[in-house]
Amino acid sequence: VNIKSTIAAINQMQADGVIQRYAIGGAVGATFYLEPVATLDVDVFISFQPDAGSLLVSPQPLFDYLKARGCVMEGEYVVVAGWPVQFLPAANPLVLEALDQAVEKNVAGVPARVFTAEHLAAIALQTGRAKDKARLLQFIEAGTLDTKCFQDIVARHGLAPTWQRFEQQFLGGAA
């Protein structure tokens, strides 16, 4: 079980044309900027291409490809190199933008596309579960965010009221 092998397998999927673009988000994505954030799975955001002659998108080719390579399905996860991976369609404007602007990181010779810290923080704000709020606080405390860039994303995606509430609740009114 080795997350680097999981990333290499996802790169291979891209090279084989099974997925177009991908970016790692969630706790694994956050680990590129923060201290390691314990998690049991890898969130991989992808853009789906509609099937030829159809407006519907299907993840079936992706699952067929992985099954053919011995990967096991576990509920909504596919176990790739020992790590359960959740493939998530970039389904809203914020996540689509995050996917567009994802950055490539080097993991000991293996390239990995990862959301920027600012997009990870904005997605955490938008998702809004307790663990997402905790992660957003980690980003703020670590000082890894480009404040202007983050504020721009927040404003662009209609998250300003949510951010104001977050500031009042956790930051004593101002970040």
Next chain:
Amino acid sequence: MTFDLARIMASKRAFRHRLAARPIEEKLALLDELRARAIALRESRSAAESGGLREEPPLYRVQ
């Protein structure tokens, strides 16, 4: 060793900053270890819940 909460918090913060500054391959290796530990804990907990010998709690009578 100190019981000064402010110093403890500052020390924790510094430790987290040091962890965050480690090379990404080290941090990902730590994720592998953290996950292995979480699975071991989860398995031991579910084994204890399903198969272990258990004592029935006494029925205390309240009058």
